[in-house]
Amino acid sequence: MYKRLTRWLRLLGYDASFDTSLEDEEYPPIAIKEDRILLTRDDLLAEIAIKQGAKTIVVKGLSIEEKLVHLHKEAGIELSFSDDILPRCSNCNGELKIITKKKVAELVPEGTREHFDLFWQCKNKKCAKVYWKGSHWQKMENTLKNCQELLKKEKKQSTKKDKKKKED
Ligand SMILES: [Zn+2]
Numbered sequence: 001m002y003k004r005l006t007r008w009l010r011l012l013g014y015d016a017s018f019d020t021s022l023e024d025e026e027y028p029p030i031a032i033k034e035d036r037i038l039l040t041r042d043d044l045l046a047e048i049a050i051k052q053g054a055k056t057i058v059v060k061g062l063s064i065e066e067k068l069v070h071l072h073k074e075a076g077i078e079l080s081f082s083d084d085i086l087p088r089c090s091n092c093n094g095e096l097k098i099i100t101k102k103k104v105a106e107l108v109p110e111g112t113r114e115h116f117d118l119f120w121q122c123k124n125k126k127c128a129k130v131y132w133k134g135s136h137w138q139k140m141e142n143t144l145k146n147c148q149e150l151l152k153k154e155k156k157q158s159t160k161k162d163k164k165k166k167e168d
Helices: 003-011 024-033 043-051 064-075 110-115 135-167
Strands: 038-040 056-058 096-099 119-122 130-132
Touching: 003 064, 024 038, 024 043, 038 043, 043 056, 056 064, 064 135
Parallel strands: 038 056
Antiparallel strands: 096 119, 119 130
């Protein structure tokens, strides 16, 4: 259900697990054991999970921007790529490491190697996916910008509401 959101969280550097194979009641104990925040759209599951003591967020929003902004407000996730935090593999949640241009030679087309200086590779040997800040990355930066705009708008609206309340 949250495949796309999971990929996003990983690229922002968060350790995000995605599994739709479990029964509802199996999620809360795993979230507790692995110290994860359970993300769900299911109010009933959220209620059960919270009762069991699992940190839980009912994700609101339709667009990816709305969802990310919601998670920013609820859990403080960053809405920008930080130079200090390496992304995680969007594919498998593995940690990424920076690799040299030389090493990337066999893995990335020449044109790409010419245009980019920074490459990462997934440390998970089974996956070993290579990343660079290509056009896809640009699109993601734009999405994050949209998120920040959305957040600003929401803040403005809520201060307006506050003012109105005071005036009332
Ligand atoms: Zn990977």
